[in-house]
Amino acid sequence: MSLSLSPPASTPAAGGAPSAAPLVEIEGLQKLFPLTRTATEYFQGRSRRSIHAVDGVSMTIRAGETVGLIGESGSGKTTLGWLIARLHSPSAGTFRFEGRDVGNLEGTPLRHWRRNVQVVFQDPVGSLDPRLKVWQIVGEPLRAQEQMDRQVGQSGGRLSREELRARVRDALPTVGLPPDCLDQYPHEFSGGGRQRLSLARAFSVHPKLVVLDEPTSALDVAVQAQILNRLVELQRERQVAYLLITHNVAAVRYVADRVVVMYLGQIVEVGSVHGVLEKPIHPYTKALLAAVPVADAGRRRTRFRIGGDVPSLVDPPPGCRFAPRCPFVVDRCRVEDPPLREIPGAAGQLVACHRAEDVRDIPPASLLSTAGGPPPAGTPTAPVPPA
Ligand SMILES: Nc1ncnc2c1ncn2[C@@H]1O[C@H](COP(=O)(O)OP(=O)(O)OP(=O)(O)O)[C@@H](O)[C@H]1O
Numbered sequence: 139m140s141l142s143l144s145p146p147a148s149t150p151a152a153g154g155a156p157s158a159a160p161l162v163e164i165e166g167l168q169k170l171f172p173l174t175r176t177a178t179e180y181f182q183g184r185s186r187r188s189i190h191a192v193d194g195v196s197m198t199i200r201a202g203e204t205v206g207l208i209g210e211s212g213s214g215k216t217t218l219g220w221l222i223a224r225l226h227s228p229s230a231g232t233f234r235f236e237g238r239d240v241g242n243l244e245g246t247p248l249r250h251w252r253r254n255v256q257v258v259f260q261d262p263v264g265s266l267d268p269r270l271k272v273w274q275i276v277g278e279p280l281r282a283q284e285q286m287d288r289q290v291g292q293s294g295g296r297l298s299r300e301e302l303r304a305r306v307r308d309a310l311p312t313v314g315l316p317p318d319c320l321d322q323y324p325h326e327f328s329g330g331g332r333q334r335l336s337l338a339r340a341f342s343v344h345p346k347l348v349v350l351d352e353p354t355s356a357l358d359v360a361v362q363a364q365i366l367n368r369l370v371e372l373q374r375e376r377q378v379a380y381l382l383i384t385h386n387v388a389a390v391r392y393v394a395d396r397v398v399v400m401y402l403g404q405i406v407e408v409g410s411v412h413g414v415l416e417k418p419i420h421p422y423t424k425a426l427l428a429a430v431p432v433a434d435a436g437r438r439r440t441r442f443r444i445g446g447d448v449p450s451l452v453d454p455p456p457g458c459r460f461a462p463r464c465p466f467v468v469d470r471c472r473v474e475d476p477p478l479r480e481i482p483g484a485a486g487q488l489v490a491c492h493r494a495e496d497v498r499d500i501p502p503a504s505l506l507s508t509a510g511g512p513p514p515a516g517t518p519t520a521p522v523p524p525a
């Protein structure tokens with residue numbers, strides 16, 4: 139059965155146009171980072187091993203929607219974001235953008251295409267050149283795209299310095315920066331101001347998708363809210379889509395339409411924000427959400443109960459990658475990859491777990507225990523009814 143990870147296409151209004159093809163369609167996308175062979179491996183003639191950072195990911199992003207991407211550190215979120223921005227080339231799989239295959243673009247066609255997808259990085263200090271002024275930082279993608287347009291014969295003239303400054307001056311208020319800061323340097327801004335500069339730079343070329351890689355994690359809470367609100371406003375004004383990569387579940391709940399959960403290079407669950415965050419089905423999603431700190435004195439001393447070893451991403455074995463940590467594991471899980479599949483009655487939620495139907499109603503909180511103490515009453519200590 140072929141499954142689409144996009145939300146159900148909305149019913150077109152009577153006489154209206156049918157909904158557009160997805161902005162991003164990826165299928166079986168893989169990114170391997172080859173490791174250098176040790177001398178022993180070399181002399182034994184062993185083949186090169188690889189880190190499977192993203193391993194067979196299929197998903198879609200529709201125009202104007204926000205997809206939240208969550209998962210533990212090292213699960214491959216940034217690598218997937220970079221693949222979608224084509225900052226990495228895929229090792230395998232297909233990547234279509236507005237129906238066009240862009241997975242194999244190289245050289246000028248790739249650089250020309252790049253305006254469509256911009257990236258905002260976590261660290262506004264490291265991602266902004268401290269030697270450049272605001273107009274140069276924000277104007278840099280504009281200048282690069284204008285050069286690309288000339289190379290492919292889509293534009294005649296070269297932007298003068300004054301024209302570029304004028305375009306940047308116009309762009310700054312859209313992210314809440316004063317238009318008269320053109321000649322300031324990044325260090326003259328607060329953390330929130332620097333992140334606004336990153337947004338201005340990303341939005342200057344009117345992208346169709348922005349990959350937001352932990353855009354607020356370096357900011358204090360009040361500034362986080364301001365930046366998220368600005369992102370929501372910009373999306374409404376420009377119909378831009380977001381891939382929001384974050385550890386901040388509250389931010390996903392606030393801005394996202396759908397959520398994708400990754401574990402060790404693979405998608406384990408995807409669905410609406412309400413479905414995945416309120417009624418998670420995959421044991422990993424339950425554990426991940428149960429581990430989110432809450433402002434509740436009664437749960438302050440809870441800890442992540444699911445133990446076990448995290449398997450290596452270097453040539454991982456077959457079977458479910460969560461098996462060594464899963465309290466519901468059965469023999470089948472260790473040998474057979476669970477496909478991402480629709481779960482009956484779960485409103486379009488897709489889950490990669492052989493036992494999704496058995497475990498779906500187990501509350502996430504039951505996967506936590508008080509530090510050092512016994513698990514709370516009702517915690518399943520043995521696998522729930524045999525699959
Ligand atoms: N350029 C690279 N070369 C080799 N390995 C890499 C490279 N980039 C990422 N990896 C590895 O790929 C895996 C996934 O990394 P990635 O940064 O995508 O995870 P992440 O989910 O974004 O983590 P975090 O939440 O900490 O940012 C990790 O094991 C990482 O060490």
Ligand code: SF4
Binds near residue numbers: 466467468476
């Ligand atoms: S029950 Fe099996 S397939 Fe499902 S998460 Fe646990 S180990 Fe993986």
Ligand SMILES: [Mg+2]
Binds near residue numbers: 215216217
């Ligand atoms: Mg990351």
